[in-house]
Amino acid sequence: MMVHDRYFYDPVAGRYTVDRYLDDLVARYGGIDSVLVWPIYPNIGIDNRNQLDMIEHLPGGKEGVKRMVAEFKAHGVRVLFPVMPWDTGTRDPGRPLPDAVAALMKELGADGVNGDTMTGVPLAFSQAAEKIGYPLAFEPEIAPQEDQLGWNVMSWGYFDYPYANQNPAVHVAKFKWLEPRHMVHVNDRWQRDRADMLQFAFFNGVGIETWESVWGIWNGFTVRDSEALRRIATISRAFPQHLTSRGWEPMTLTRQHGVLASRWPHADSTLYTIVNRNEYGVNGEQLAVPHVAGMRYFDVYHGVELAPRRTTDGQDVLAFDLEGKGFGAVLATGAKDAALDRLLATMRPMSARPLASYDRTWKPLPQRMVEQGASPRSKPAPEGMRTIPAGLFDFRVTGIAVEGINQAGVDVQYPWEDQPRRFHRKTLQVPSFHIDTYPVTNAQYQRFVDASGYLPRDRQNYLRHWQDGRFAPELANRPVVWISLDDARAYARWAGKRLPTSWEWQYAAQGTDGRLYPWGNEWDAGRVPKPETGRDPGPPAPVDAHPGGASPFGVMDLVGNVWQWTDEFSDEHTRAAVLRGGSLYRPQGSHWYFPQAQRLDQHGKFLLMAPSLDRNAFTGFRCVKDVQQ
Incomplete structure (x- = not known):
């Protein structure tokens, strides 16, 4: 679960909405047993906050996160957080990562850790947790080694789905x-049809990673797959002792081609989990088991008792229906109890409608661009602004998110597009506008604060680089940072301005010749600040330190100093901002950090959750003002 999911956190009310998040999952596919709370990638690397900082900077700080974790656990949902071994370029946590992770998980009351990109979570993590008396469940992303199973008690399962000979x-x-x-949690984040995933999980008696917000790109379960998950999860949750049986017999004999079963003995009963790998229904006799006096057989999936056919060689043959790419479950038991009665009563109406009758259509979520409205108009350019003339502009830009290839739903959806996509191009008639020559500085923002008394409701990390509401003198002419998108908009309204759209920003930076950088088509490191590559970077450069970086319209400090806020997009689950210009901060050691976009035909997509997390050390802004015609 991305913390940016609007079902989990309400940015308007400024509170976690765990009940809403869980209620939605119960309604759609029957709920979850554990949740991996993910606040780090893909935003990490926008500044030097490390992976643990980003957990602590969630709304309410550590106390708020503790309450959120407790709320999940009150609903019976276990809570995990990720750890990323590749995060070696941001702030040094000051002690070995295993010790730091264990201490934070204990403080938050979390239950486990997912090892992102790890081929087995190293033993040091388990030992660190045990050392402080707080054992954790460890789950590597990649399959561990056999000798690591003693502490890697979970794992993600990336399967192939064969159909051979x-x-x-x-x-x-x-x-x-x-x-x-x-x-095992069967996982295929980009798969739109989860039928195979669900069958592999049910056959193996394991779980599903119901990952729908993939780095803010919504890949939701279809209605058909949601209903299938509801059914198999209901059965699986009813038989925990069977599904951990050391007598598990996968590939137990069945009587039909393409029908595969696992046998799970426990005490005096046996569960069979069955999948029909054929695309067509298979009816009739499915299983033959040795006859045992007094044994009764229940089609758990359909919620009915079965009448076996006794053979002359002492077999009980069981017949029932399996729909194409469907599921079955049979319990052989001599003792029918109240719990089984309740399960059969639950499954009977649940399975009455064939899965094939549910919609299996996948669609990307539509996005909308948040409209700011016009600013007060001015004919001459106000002091500190440049006038950009009206004109036709070939707006061509690509989102640079690390993952997602070019699938529908990736990146953003501009108003003229029918769905989100990575590559954007449109010839626009851009009206004339005024734009700030430089990004807004600390000194300018101080005047706004002093004059307006502005104080955001969510003050966590607000102007974090200031002390007692004032900036250090050497920061006066440097871009103001540690301000959220809403903080920037508040300044713009006070100044009688607004934030630029992404195409206005690009037009002012690029002119009409499609150049890649404000000064031309070749990168020139002398026209931008020197990159900061250490784990403890300094502040942004003064806004006027590199006049050679001017655009054709004389707009300065557009790339390579601080990212700049522009458009906001939202869908039902996610909010994101388009950031332009890149920054001077370049954390080293991994390609997973938030990628740079100094080229004028590229933009970054920055996921938004709450001002406390969104504010960072290398994102500022500049304003525009509409022209009076």
């Missing part, structure tokens, strides 16, 4: 086979 197959989860208590 006319035989629709299913893989056996190796780590589940070696240690039946090991919990």
